[in-house]
Amino acid sequence: MSPTLLVALVLALSVLAYRLGQRRAHALAVRPTGRRLHSRPGYHGLLAALWCAVPALCIIIGWQFAAGPVLTSLALDTVTSQRPDLGPDQMNLLVTELRNLVAGHTGSREIDPLLQAAADRYTALAQVSRLALAALALSVAAIAAFLVLGRIHPALRARNQVERAIEILLTLCSTFAVFITIGIVASVLFESIRFFQKVPITEFLFGLNWSPQMAIRADQVGSSGSFGAVPVLTGTFLISAIAMSVAVPFGLMSAIYLSEYAGSKTRAVVKPLLEILAGVPTVVYGFFAALVVAPLIRDLGLSFGLSVSSESGLAAGLVMGVMIIPFVSSLSDDVINAVPQSLRDGSYALGATRSETIKLVVLPAALPGIVGSILLAVSRAIGETMIVVMAAGLAANLTLNPLQAVTTVTVQIVTLLVGDQEFDSPKTLAAFALGMLLFLVTLALNVIALYVVRKYREEYE
Amino acid sequence: MNKKPNDPAAPPAPPSTMEVVGLGLSKRYRRERRFRMFGLAAIVGSLSFLVLLLGSIGMKGWTAFVQTRIHLDIHLDPARLDVQNLATANYNALVRDATLQLLPAVESRQDRRLAAGLVSGGAAFELQRIVTRQPELIGSTLSLWVIADDEVDMFVKGHIPRDVPETERRVSDKQIGWIDQLTAAGRLEKRFNRTFFQNGDSREPELAGIRGAAMGSFYTLIVTLALSFPVGVAAAVYLEEFAPRNRWTDLIEVNINNLAAIPSIVFGLLGLAVFLNVMNLPRSASTVGGLVLTLMTLPTIIIASRASLKSVPPSIREAALGVGASKMQTIVHHVLPLAMPGMMTGTIIGMARALGETAPLLMIGMVAFIVDVPRGFNDPATALPVQIYLWADSPERAFVERTSAAILVLLAVLLCMNGLAVYLRNRFERRW
Numbered sequence: 001m002s003p004t005l006l007v008a009l010v011l012a013l014s015v016l017a018y019r020l021g022q023r024r025a026h027a028l029a030v031r032p033t034g035r036r037l038h039s040r041p042g043y044h045g046l047l048a049a050l051w052c053a054v055p056a057l058c059i060i061i062g063w064q065f066a067a068g069p070v071l072t073s074l075a076l077d078t079v080t081s082q083r084p085d086l087g088p089d090q091m092n093l094l095v096t097e098l099r100n101l102v103a104g105h106t107g108s109r110e111i112d113p114l115l116q117a118a119a120d121r122y123t124a125l126a127q128v129s130r131l132a133l134a135a136l137a138l139s140v141a142a143i144a145a146f147l148v149l150g151r152i153h154p155a156l157r158a159r160n161q162v163e164r165a166i167e168i169l170l171t172l173c174s175t176f177a178v179f180i181t182i183g184i185v186a187s188v189l190f191e192s193i194r195f196f197q198k199v200p201i202t203e204f205l206f207g208l209n210w211s212p213q214m215a216i217r218a219d220q221v222g223s224s225g226s227f228g229a230v231p232v233l234t235g236t237f238l239i240s241a242i243a244m245s246v247a248v249p250f251g252l253m254s255a256i257y258l259s260e261y262a263g264s265k266t267r268a269v270v271k272p273l274l275e276i277l278a279g280v281p282t283v284v285y286g287f288f289a290a291l292v293v294a295p296l297i298r299d300l301g302l303s304f305g306l307s308v309s310s311e312s313g314l315a316a317g318l319v320m321g322v323m324i325i326p327f328v329s330s331l332s333d334d335v336i337n338a339v340p341q342s343l344r345d346g347s348y349a350l351g352a353t354r355s356e357t358i359k360l361v362v363l364p365a366a367l368p369g370i371v372g373s374i375l376l377a378v379s380r381a382i383g384e385t386m387i388v389v390m391a392a393g394l395a396a397n398l399t400l401n402p403l404q405a406v407t408t409v410t411v412q413i414v415t416l417l418v419g420d421q422e423f424d425s426p427k428t429l430a431a432f433a434l435g436m437l438l439f440l441v442t443l444a445l446n447v448i449a450l451y452v453v454r455k456y457r458e459e460y461e
Numbered sequence: 462m463n464k465k466p467n468d469p470a471a472p473p474a475p476p477s478t479m480e481v482v483g484l485g486l487s488k489r490y491r492r493e494r495r496f497r498m499f500g501l502a503a504i505v506g507s508l509s510f511l512v513l514l515l516g517s518i519g520m521k522g523w524t525a526f527v528q529t530r531i532h533l534d535i536h537l538d539p540a541r542l543d544v545q546n547l548a549t550a551n552y553n554a555l556v557r558d559a560t561l562q563l564l565p566a567v568e569s570r571q572d573r574r575l576a577a578g579l580v581s582g583g584a585a586f587e588l589q590r591i592v593t594r595q596p597e598l599i600g601s602t603l604s605l606w607v608i609a610d611d612e613v614d615m616f617v618k619g620h621i622p623r624d625v626p627e628t629e630r631r632v633s634d635k636q637i638g639w640i641d642q643l644t645a646a647g648r649l650e651k652r653f654n655r656t657f658f659q660n661g662d663s664r665e666p667e668l669a670g671i672r673g674a675a676m677g678s679f680y681t682l683i684v685t686l687a688l689s690f691p692v693g694v695a696a697a698v699y700l701e702e703f704a705p706r707n708r709w710t711d712l713i714e715v716n717i718n719n720l721a722a723i724p725s726i727v728f729g730l731l732g733l734a735v736f737l738n739v740m741n742l743p744r745s746a747s748t749v750g751g752l753v754l755t756l757m758t759l760p761t762i763i764i765a766s767r768a769s770l771k772s773v774p775p776s777i778r779e780a781a782l783g784v785g786a787s788k789m790q791t792i793v794h795h796v797l798p799l800a801m802p803g804m805m806t807g808t809i810i811g812m813a814r815a816l817g818e819t820a821p822l823l824m825i826g827m828v829a830f831i832v833d834v835p836r837g838f839n840d841p842a843t844a845l846p847v848q849i850y851l852w853a854d855s856p857e858r859a860f861v862e863r864t865s866a867a868i869l870v871l872l873a874v875l876l877c878m879n880g881l882a883v884y885l886r887n888r889f890e891r892r893w
Contacts, residue, residue, distance in 0.1 A: 068741070163789040167703060173695035174704070177717045177763070180756050184727055187734030250503045257500025270504055277511055279879060281817030283846045284868050287853045288514050291861065325507050351482065353489055355496035376722060383724020385820035386846075390853060410726055410820070417733065418823050435730040439723065446722040450715075 006060060006134050010141050014053035017145035021048030024152045039159035047158045050165055052145035056137040063133045071129065072098060075122035079114055098122060188439055191432030198426045199227045204433060206230065210396035210407075212416060212427045227430050229437070231396040235406030239317045239388060240381040242402055246321025247377055251328025252370065258329070259336045260358055271330075278326040286390030289319035294391055301403060311393035314402040320387050328377045335369030335453075336362060372453035379445035383438060385410040409434045515872075522865025528654035528667065529609040529617045531580055531643060533559040535588065537599045547593050552585035556607065563648055564639055575636055579643075581608040583656075583668040608656065609649070611666040611859035613640060617651065620858060631858075657866065661832045662848065666859030669852070671867050673834045677747055677827070677842030678816060680835060684751020685758060685815050690808050692755075693762030694797075697804070700763070701770040702792055721760035728757045729824025737825060744826040745841040753821045758811035765807020769800040802889030809882040813875050819846040845871050 022045030029037045037044075072095055079094065094115070101119035152158075196204070207228015254274065258267055294315035301308030308314075339362050347357040363370070393405030394415055416431035476484075535555055542550045557577040561567060567576045584607035591605070592598060612631045615621050617640065621630050632640075643649035660670030696717075704710040732753035736742045742749050773796050781791040822828065827843050828851065835842035843851070845867065852864040 159787065163787060166789060167699075170695045170699035170703060173692045174699040174713055176692055176696060177713055177720055177760065180720060180731075180759070181716050183735055183756075184723070184731045187731050188727070191734060250507055253500045253503035254507060257497070257504055261497055261500060270508070273508055273511065274504075277507065279813070279817075279875060280514070281819070281846050281871065281875070283817070283819045283849050283853075284514070284518070284872070287849065287864060287868065288518065290853065292513075292517055322507065322510050329507075353493045355493045356489070358496070379722060379724075383726065385724065385726045386850065389820075390850065410724070413726055413730070414820070414823055417730075418828055432730060432734070435727055439727050442722065442724055442727075443719060446719050450718060 003060065003064060006137060007057070010053055010056045010060070010137060013056075013138070013141045013145065014049040017052040017149065018045040018049035020145075020149055021045035021152060024149060025158075028152065028154055035154040037154045038157050039162075043158040043162050044152050044156065046162045047156075048145055048148045048152075050162065051148040052141045054165075055144055056141035059137050059140060060133065063129075067126070067129055067133075071122055071125050074125060075118045078121070079118050082114065102126075184439065188432050188436040191429050192436045195426060195429035195433045198429070203227060204229050204430075208398055210412075212412070212430050227426065227433075229409075229434065231398040232407055232409055232412055232434070233437075234398055234400065235313065235392070235396065236382055236408040236410075238400060238402060238406055239313045239320065239392060239408055240378060242314060242317025243320035243324055243381045243384075244374070244378060246318055247324035247328050247381075248374060250321075251325045251377075252332055254325065255329040255332035255336055256358055256363075259333050260354065260362070271333075274326045274329060277323065278330075280323075282323065282384060282386040283390070285319050285323050286386040286388075289315050289387055289391035293319055306403060308403045309393065309405040311391065311405040312403050313392055313406040316388050316391040317402065319391065320381055320384055323384070323387065324377050324380055327380060328373055331373030331376065332366070332370050335366045335373065338369070339365045368452050368455065372449040375445050375449035375452070379442040379449070382445075383410065383442050385414060389414050409438050413438070518865045518868050521862060522867075522869045524618045524620070525657060525862045525866030526654050527618075527651040528656060529614040530606040530650060530652050531560070531563075531609050532604070532606050532648045532650070533580070533584075534562070535559040535603045535605055537592065537601060537603055539600045542592065542599050544596055544599065547589070547596065550589075550592075552588045552592075553582075556580055556584045556588060563643060563646070567639075572635060575633060576639060579610055579613050579636060579639060581610050581667045582665060583608050583663075606650070606652065608667050611857060614667055615858055615862075616640065617644075617649070618862075620862065657863070661834045662830060662843070662851070663832060664830075666855075666857050666863055669860070669863055671845065671848060671870060673831055674843050674845045674848035674867070675870075676835050677750075677831075678844040678846075680747035680838050680842065681750040681754060681822075681827075681844055682812060682816060684748055684838060685754040686808070686812060688751065688755040689758045689762055689811065693759050693808070693811075694766050694804055696759075697763050697766030697770060698792060698797070701767050702788070702796070717760045717763050720756075721764060724820075725757055725818055726820040726824065728753055729821030731756065732821060732825045743839050743841075745829050745831070745843075746839045747827075747835060747842045748838045749825050750822050750827050750842070750844065751838075753825060754815040754818060757818065757821065758815045761811040761814065762804075762808050765810070766800070766804040769803025769807065770796065772803065773799045799891070802885050806882045806886045806890075809878050809885070813878040813882075816844075816878070817846055817871065817875060819844075819850055822847050823850075845874075 022041045025037060025039075025041035025044035029041065075098065076094060080091075097115060098119055101115060102122050204227050207226060208230050209226040209228045210231045211226050258270060262270065294310055294312065297312060297315050297318075298308045298310050343361050343365060344357055347361045352360065388408045388411050392411055393407055394411065395405050396407045396412075397404055399406065413431045413434050416427055416434075533556065536559070537555070541555065557573075557580075560577055560580050561573060564576050567573055587607060588603075588605070591603070609617070612621070613636070616630075616632045616637065621632055623637065627634050640649060656668060657670045659672055660668055661673030663669040700710065700713065704713075732749060736749050736752055737744060742752075777795050777799065778791050781795045782788070786794065822844055828847050829841060829843065830851070831841050831843055833840070849864055849867050849871065852860045852867065
């Protein structure tokens with residue numbers, strides 16, 4: 001019996017339980033001698049349905065997770081008892097082979113009869129376990145529903161119990177965000193630790209050479225690859241700096257113009273148009289950068305007699321800057337609007353022009369918030385992936401020249417992890433170490449920015 | 462300045478404040494105007510970039526919605542088509558002969574190959590499909606508009622100019638002559654490009670379509686929506702209506718705000734490490750893509766839903782509680798329906814963002830060359846933005862056009878989604 005069918009059956013049972021519970025409660029309510037029901041019949045039905053579905057579904061889900069490992073160890077018992085000297089690596093290999101055999105990916109290799117026997121055993125056991133699961137889940141559902149239906153009584157506080165269950169569900173959902181964060185930290189942390197066991201952390205943080213390609217032969221030059229992240233970080237920094245040098249002046253000036261000069265009609269038209277820039281998928285920007293901007297910059301450079309790489313950091317940075325403009329402008333716009341009008345009025349009363357008021361009064365008052373929005377934009381720029389993957393290079397040059405090809409953290413993560421990988425080589429693990437670095441840096445920037453923005457907001461409220 | 466003006470001993474009167482101000486005034490006004498111009502220039506600059514972006518992609522892409530086709534009269538020779546064994550017949554030869562029939566002047570072996578190259582390799586498959594479906598056609602002559610080769614297509618659409626030297630283009634002078642000949646005979650036409658919307662990916666640009674990627678995106682979004690909307694709304698309801706103010710709640714809130722700003726690629730790393738390596742879910746499947754995008758859009762939905770719940774005035778809750786509703790009844794019967802439009806707007810915007818997202822999908826292997834259109838949630842699939850990324854890497858000139866067209870489709874869908882969100886907001890949002 002497939003799990004989907006089983007789940008469907010359990011749900012069908014719980015619908016049945018709902019109907020029965022509702023009808024039973026209804027019967028109690030209309031009986032002339034009966035007491036008044038504490039809860040409406042629907043709640044009795046819901047209670048029965050919940051008791052019917054939840055334990056059974058928990059059993060099914062738990063079984064799904066536990067079944068694989070348990071069955072594998074049971075099936076491999078015979079193999080391991082005959083070959084007690086297996087190391088953990090060989091054990092993993094055996095498990096993988098067993099899985100392939102069970103899934104039917106036999107290939108042309110000769111199959112170890114012992115393993116084939118284990119695979120057959122696995123299939124048989126899986127069959128039995130599926131049947132057992134079905135029997136267990138369905139009987140638990142039926143028994144639980146039966147017990148609850150028997151307890152239906154006018155005084156039963158069904159509504160309170162159902163509401164309690166819903167509240168627990170809501171609480172669980174709200175903790176989801178915490179689990180995601182824990183998941184992110186755990187996944188990058190464990191792989192990074194494994195990486196740092198192979199490559200010392202000092203080399204990673206301070207090494208000047210990044211060439212993660214592992215050699216095929218052991219005696220090749222640089223056969224172990226080298227994992228100095230400094231060139232990658234410099235590239236990230238360079239491209240982000242170019243992006244910010246576009247995004248900050250454009251974004252800030254747009255925000256100032258929109259909030260201080262533009263009429264409400266202009267605002268209503270221009271603001272959504274600027275937001276479109278933020279809504280365009282980054283892969284589109286990447287395509288545009290690689291296809292239009294990069295050749296344009298190369299030709300421009302050539303006409304000035306400069307040699308420009310066709311994957312220059314400049315192209316990626318410029319386009320990324322444009323992408324971030326609406327980000328800076330909408331955040332700064334909020335901050336500028338939050339500056340009390342009385343400050344402006346005071347300045348006008350002293351005879352200052354608008355631009356003087358903006359430069360000398362509004363901007364200093366809004367500065368912390370603007371800094372916060374710029375920090376958020378920087379974290380955006382650092383984490384941006386598709387533009388740099390498509391328009392920036394792969395070569396990790398340690399340079400600050402924006403006309404040369406540079407690479408970034410995100411580009412390296414993508415190139416290291418796309419395609420088939422072996423999961424133990426430092427090459428793949430390096431991507432997780434870079435990911436951790438990226439996570440930590442953006443997290444720090446966000447925390448600082450949110451702190452600054454919040455602190456500032458409170459000042460005028 | 463009370464001194465008498467005619468007192469000779471007095472120093473010359475210092476200029477009055479008005480005079481001082483007046484002196485610098487024109488300079489200050491100039492500065493004012495300049496500053497204002499800067500602001501305007503920033504906006505004009507940003508918007509003109511937007512126009513440039515959309516314009517250049519539109520210019521490159523719109524031609525992909527038509528496709529060059531060549532009208533062939535294919536004689537389905539019974540001697541060459543075995544009814545018992547239709548799968549193995551040489552359809553290529555049939556198509557080639559029909560092509561050469563149109564160009565009787567072609568003699569030499571090399572020229573014949575060139576001439577046959579005008580028609581796409583996909584024409585044989587098209588023919589095979591037709592013949593297999595209707596074997597009774599064998600023996601008759603089939604009149605068919607077959608797809609032209611991508612280089613021919615590019616030439617006809619003007620992407621390969623005529624005046625380029627022959628060595629620098631992939632269409633030879635002879636082929637151009639034949640193309641002109643066919644066009645004059647009405648045998649070569651640009652028609653609506655059905656292939657682009659019906660096919661999956663292909664190595665041949667003229668046969669490549671977005672159907673596979675679009676279906677992949679569709680399944681992925683379904684998973685994302687089915688998971689992130691209920692969980693997001695539930696979390697928002699708890700945080701806004703039930704949560705006590707304590708450290709734990711604060712932690713959750715900080716967490717959600719931070720998650721919203723974490724780079725999407727980190728979510729991809731999570732998906733790779735947890736969903737693929739620990740939980741052994743299938744690689745390249747829409748399910749996993751949907752799970753990863755769920756994690757990514759959840760913060761957006763929670764934040765929007767909370768804002769929406771906050772905008773429901775307390776008086777509604779108090780009135781419901783006042784007539785004896787329980788807290789849960791108040792929320793389910795009164796608060797949620799009022800907050801729903803705002804929540805849906807937030808969800809649609811989150812979905813639009815998820816639809817445009819590429820980087821995390823690259824991490825979980827949705828970046829393969831997949832010809833088949835996925836039929837379910839666990840089939841290997843790509844997504845529309847990933848398809849754009851893949852095509853953007855292809856060297857063929859025709860793929861630039863395809864990529865731009867795929868971008869146009871993606872942008873159109875995104876525009877519709879955002880338009881729907883704006884409509885929902887304007888139609889149902891109530892100001893209290």
